[in-house]
Amino acid sequence: MAEIRVENLHKSFGDFAAVKNSNFVVENGEFFILLGPSGCGKTTTLRMIAGLELPTSGRILLGGDDVTFKRAAERDIAFVFQLFALYPHMNVRKNIGFSLKCQGTPSAEINRRVEEAARILRIEHILDKSVSGLSGGDRQRVALGRAIVREPMCFLMDEPLGALDSEFRHLMCGELRGLHNRLKATTVYVTHDQLEAMSMADKIAVMNKGLIEQFGPPQDLYARPASMFVADFLGSPPMNFLHFNAGLARGSGEARLGDAIVQMPVVHEDIAPSDLALGVRPEHISFDDRSALRGSVYGSEYLGTTQIVTVNTDFGQIKARTKSTGEVRPGANVGLRFHADRLSLFDRGSGRAIRSALYEEGAHG
Amino acid sequence: MAEVRLEQVEKRFGDTVAVTGINLTIADGEFVALLGPTGAGKTTTLRLIAGLEKPDEGKVFIGGRDATGQSPAERNVAFVFQQYSLYPHLSVYDNLAFPLRSPVRKADDAAIRQTVERVARLLRIEAKLGNRATRLSGGEMQRVAIGRALVRDPSIFLMDEPLSSLDAKLRADLRLELKHIQRDLGATVLYVTHDQIEALTMANRIGVLDHGRLVQIGSPREIYETPRNLYVATRLGMPAINLLPPQAFPQHQVPPGTRTIGARTEHVAIARANGGAHAKVEWIEHLGDQNHLHLRVGDHKLITLVDPDVDLGVGDSIDVTLRGPLYFGTDGERIG
Numbered sequence: 001m002a003e004i005r006v007e008n009l010h011k012s013f014g015d016f017a018a019v020k021n022s023n024f025v026v027e028n029g030e031f032f033i034l035l036g037p038s039g040c041g042k043t044t045t046l047r048m049i050a051g052l053e054l055p056t057s058g059r060i061l062l063g064g065d066d067v068t069f070k071r072a073a074e075r076d077i078a079f080v081f082q083l084f085a086l087y088p089h090m091n092v093r094k095n096i097g098f099s100l101k102c103q104g105t106p107s108a109e110i111n112r113r114v115e116e117a118a119r120i121l122r123i124e125h126i127l128d129k130s131v132s133g134l135s136g137g138d139r140q141r142v143a144l145g146r147a148i149v150r151e152p153m154c155f156l157m158d159e160p161l162g163a164l165d166s167e168f169r170h171l172m173c174g175e176l177r178g179l180h181n182r183l184k185a186t187t188v189y190v191t192h193d194q195l196e197a198m199s200m201a202d203k204i205a206v207m208n209k210g211l212i213e214q215f216g217p218p219q220d221l222y223a224r225p226a227s228m229f230v231a232d233f234l235g236s237p238p239m240n241f242l243h244f245n246a247g248l249a250r251g252s253g254e255a256r257l258g259d260a261i262v263q264m265p266v267v268h269e270d271i272a273p274s275d276l277a278l279g280v281r282p283e284h285i286s287f288d289d290r291s292a293l294r295g296s297v298y299g300s301e302y303l304g305t306t307q308i309v310t311v312n313t314d315f316g317q318i319k320a321r322t323k324s325t326g327e328v329r330p331g332a333n334v335g336l337r338f339h340a341d342r343l344s345l346f347d348r349g350s351g352r353a354i355r356s357a358l359y360e361e362g363a364h365g
Numbered sequence: 366m367a368e369v370r371l372e373q374v375e376k377r378f379g380d381t382v383a384v385t386g387i388n389l390t391i392a393d394g395e396f397v398a399l400l401g402p403t404g405a406g407k408t409t410t411l412r413l414i415a416g417l418e419k420p421d422e423g424k425v426f427i428g429g430r431d432a433t434g435q436s437p438a439e440r441n442v443a444f445v446f447q448q449y450s451l452y453p454h455l456s457v458y459d460n461l462a463f464p465l466r467s468p469v470r471k472a473d474d475a476a477i478r479q480t481v482e483r484v485a486r487l488l489r490i491e492a493k494l495g496n497r498a499t500r501l502s503g504g505e506m507q508r509v510a511i512g513r514a515l516v517r518d519p520s521i522f523l524m525d526e527p528l529s530s531l532d533a534k535l536r537a538d539l540r541l542e543l544k545h546i547q548r549d550l551g552a553t554v555l556y557v558t559h560d561q562i563e564a565l566t567m568a569n570r571i572g573v574l575d576h577g578r579l580v581q582i583g584s585p586r587e588i589y590e591t592p593r594n595l596y597v598a599t600r601l602g603m604p605a606i607n608l609l610p611p612q613a614f615p616q617h618q619v620p621p622g623t624r625t626i627g628a629r630t631e632h633v634a635i636a637r638a639n640g641g642a643h644a645k646v647e648w649i650e651h652l653g654d655q656n657h658l659h660l661r662v663g664d665h666k667l668i669t670l671v672d673p674d675v676d677l678g679v680g681d682s683i684d685v686t687l688r689g690p691l692y693f694g695t696d697g698e699r700i701g
Contacts, residue, residue, distance in 0.1 A: 166533075166560075174650070174659075193533075198652045219673075222653040235653045237537060283654040283673070299541050301566035304589045304602050305630050305670060306655075308566075310541060321654055330548075 002063030002076075002153040002186055003028045004049060009058035011044055018044040020210040022058070026154075026203075029184045031177070035197040035233070036207035042190045043158055045207070049188060050156050051075050063153055078147035080157040086131045086142055092118075093127045096145040110149075117148040120182055136164055137172060144179070154186040161196060173199040194234050198222065206230045224359050225344060228351040231279050237308060240280045242315035243348065247273035253357075255345070257315055260293035263340035265357035271347070276354075278315075279344030282308065285320035287328070291335030300328045311336065366553045367428030367520035368393045369414060374423035376409055383409040384577040387423070391521065394551040396544070397582075398564040400600055401574035407557040410574075411523045414555065416440050427520050443519035447526040449510035451498040458494040460509055461485065464517045484515045487546055504535040511543070521553040528563065540566050561601050565589070573597045595697040598627050604657055604668045606691075607633075613665050617687050620700050627691035627699075630670040635660075638682035646681045660685065 004026040011019040019041040026032040034042035047053040049060055051072035060068045067075050086095050094101075096117055097110045105113075118124045121141045126134065131142060140160060147155055161169045161176075177200045180187060191197055197204050198218045205215045206229070214226040218234075225231035231239035244257050253266040255278055262278065287309075295311035295318070307324040310317060311334060320336075328334070345354040353359065374387040384406040391397045399407045412418040414425060416437035424433045432440050451460050461481045465472045472480075485491040488508040493501060498509065507527060514522055528536045528543075544567045547554050558564055564571045565585045572582040573596070581593045585601075592598035598606050607628045611619045619626065635644075635658070643662060649671075650657040656675065660667040660683060667685065671677070692700045 174648075177648075195652060199650055218653075219651050222651075236533065238534075281654060299544060301541065301562075302585050302589075303562065303565055 003061075004032075004154060004186060004188065005059075005061040006045070006049070007059040007061070009045065009048060009060065010056045011041075011048060011053065012056045017210050019048070019055075022212055024205055024212065024215055026186055026188060028186055030202045031180050031187045031189065031200055033189045033191060033197040033201035033204045034207060035191060035194060035204050037192055037233075039209075040207040041210040042192075042207050046156055046158055046188060046190045050077060050079050052079075076153040078150045078152040078155050080143055080147050080155065080160045086139060088132055091128055091130055092123065092134075092142050092145075095131055095142055096127075096149055099146060099150055113149045113151070114145070117145045120148060120179060121145050137168060140164070140172065144176075148183070152185070154188065157187065157189045159191055160189075161193075162191075169193070170195065170199070176200060195236065198234065206233055208233075223342070224353075225279070226353050228277065228279070228346045228348075228353075231344060231346070231353075235281060237282050237319040237321070239344070240282065240285075240316070240318035241277040241346070242280065242313065242318065243275070243277055244315055245273065245275055247271055248276075257293060260291065262293065262338060262343070264338075264343040264345060265341055267345065268355040268357070268360065271354060275348040277346040277348050279346055279353075280318065280338050281342065282319045282321040284339035284342045285318065286322065286337050286339075287320075287326075287334050288337040289335045291337045293336045295334055295336055297328050297330050297332045297334060299330055366393050366551055368426075369428075369521050369553060369555070370426040371410070371414070372424045372426070374410075374413060374420045374425065376413060376418055377421050382577050384413070384574075387579050389572060389579060389582065391553055391555055393553055396547050396552075396554045396556065396567055396569045397572060398556045398558060398568035398570075399572045399574055400558060400561065400564040402559055404576075405574040406577040407559075407574055408525055409577075411444075411525055411555060411557055414440075414521065415442050415444055415523055441517075441520050443514035443517050443522050445511055445514050445522065445524045445527045447529050449506045449527075449530075451506060451509055451513075453497070453499045455498060456494065457485075457490060457496050457498060457501070457509055460498050461494075461512050461516055464513055480516050484512045487515070487549070488512050488542070503531055504539065507531060507539065508542075511546075515546070515550070515552075521555060522547075524554060524556045526558055526560075527556075529558070529560065536563075543567060561603075565601065573600055592627075592691065592699060594699055595625065595627070595693050598691060598693070598699075602629055604630070604670065607665075607667045607669075609662065609665050609667065613662050614685075614687060620692050622694045622700055623692045624695045625693040625697075626687065627693060628667070628687055629690075632687055632690040633667070633669040634686045634688055635669065635671070636684045636686075637677075638684045644683040644685045646677055646679050646683060648679060649675075649677060 006022055006024050009019055009022040034045055036042050048055050051070060059066055062075060093114055097114045100110045118127050121144060123141050161172050173196055201218050204218050204221055206213045208229050214221055214230045221230055222234050248267050248271040250270045251266060255262045255264055295313035298310040298312050301308045302324055306321050309320045309328050347354060369391045371387050371389045375385045376383045399410060401407050413420055416435060424431055427440055458481060462477050465477045485494055490505055490508050493505060528539055570582055571585055571588045573580045575596050581597050589601045609626050611623050611626055644660045647661050648659040656671045656673050658669050658671045662685060694700050
């Protein structure tokens, strides 16, 4: 197993820069997720690590070796795709052992490794079954088995759960993370699904238009997004943005939204009057009739344990996640209160987060 | 809009009973969601109301009149499918106007324009009316498909997983929109889905189907809080309801005959253990706004939600107590 180091990686297709000056390190044994919308460059990055695509410039180091221009076969990695093509005429055992057989591995050794992989994946009971009758989940486990038997230095996975429906996908996330905990293999995983990324990753890199917008542990990105793009991409519902215009002095800890004064983390820079957005996570909103910040309830969505209440305000529409015990009527005028030390502030022009006590806390903690 | 009623409806395909003994009334202006996995009979029920299938037994009433023998056209129902089939060569305007231009309707151009513009405003696609249908995003296409149903003023809207081909964000937006439009129009809707979030958030009542039978029907809260049996209990809940034998909680008094305890997050109280702990933290799944705490209770797994700021780590010992969980007997029916 090994560390993966990506240095100043750049990839252009003609005039189009798919990946721009990427830098990141995946530590040995880490589960690393490249997250972003389609076209953001995440799959291109993965394919360069795999050796399926050559970078325009930059370097890739695998376990300290420069593999930038090595062929895919010379890199000790295993690739798992979204569309797992299994050999339909072979049973599960032969599918899993196929790559070893091609390498001329002795059959006793193949058997040992196939059975070990099956044990890790908990599919021993289907080893001698045909792959054609398998469920989607079992097929995906077989595809993973084919990667595991090779005992590679690292796993690269491109949306391996993309073809499964959402509830099952979340179950498989738990399984994949459990598998990772047992194998402790360095893994780079690509997805556009923020829930998969939050659920499994040790670290996430959020990509947008070829650039890495932010890189770090999932909770860090969620609590302290570096940009409006990251704030909006993570969370379901995503972060709310209340639009207002103001200038703020360094050391100020409140924002004026219409008649309401909203307490927030102390800002660490001077801000000339400009278009700003106050970033509020849905779970950091509560209803309080005494609050001067008002809104009108647009709708509420009951989800069992919690509900999501959509409220129209003068500063934009926001969604709050609250306990489902209190019922809220559409059309009702409500006061809003925010969890003051959890708010983010963004410059709407650039989309960048304004430095504040919230972010300092992250840097030190 | 109209009330729609099914009475003792059964439909067989060869030896397979697709639906049986279905009694269901969808009140005028009501939004009913049918929830169930593939093969439960959801789509067959829709098709029976639309007149695309004839029941082998039972009757279908639309607006108080027996429609069992009527053709689909006579029933005046509007169908919205998962795969939006728009006319690609027509503009958004013409796609929306198409159902109104049918010869039997004889609507004049001014009336058509008025209706199309009203629906386009409702769906917030008025700026796209001049676009070709193919030059739209997925969400816009689905809104046009819904719009085509809306212009017709049908007796009932039948919707078959209309949001399932959209991405998560768009689906969340359209859920809220669709509910609003339905309420504003006072539309009668029967909506088929396997997605519990759609059923919970949009429906006035949810009907749960299992192997062709309507197991329970009630408000989202009723279905969630007082499920009739294990099958219904496992249809709803995020995370899914925990099912445990009474032996996992020897301290907890259960009603006689209990085979299974059903514990949702709101039934589970956790505390850091001082001595008598019987659960251990296996994994804390940080999902941002909600954290799933994965516990091991003896030989059993238990998943509950915890506050994002909770101060717990893997391996910590935990006291778990149950507060008012659900109890199920050997036949899977709920007790008490």
